[in-house]
Amino acid sequence: MVTETHLTLADIPKGSKAEVIGFHDIPLSLRLMELGFAPGAEIKVDCHAPLGCPVCISLDGDYHLTLRKSEAETIEVKLV
Template identity: 30%
Template structure:
């Protein structure tokens, strides 16, 4: 599953980040494999989304979020 499918209040861990230059930018912003994520806000019209990482909060578009593969933590 990918980041766009994460629901409110659910925690997940990033398993893989796809997409060449986009991946590099995501890494630099702290979105990288092994990091825990949580969906925190959804902007008006459902896009972009704001996610919580362990130490920061970042927002990104659904299209970019679909490149981030995740696994739910129970």
């Protein structure tokens, strides 16, 4: 399913917030959901490691995650 903008988490610049819309990688999405990444969740991009990968993000509260750029590319989001 390709939306008009098909923005992924990998495109979100540092400091911006985005909302999860859907996933492109089903097995990975199951893991992400366990980590609290369900559709509708609001994500803030905290930083990119040098060379752009991995990406560090935070969810509600003081909850931080890191994931590789290739993983971020499978998460469809919209800017908030």
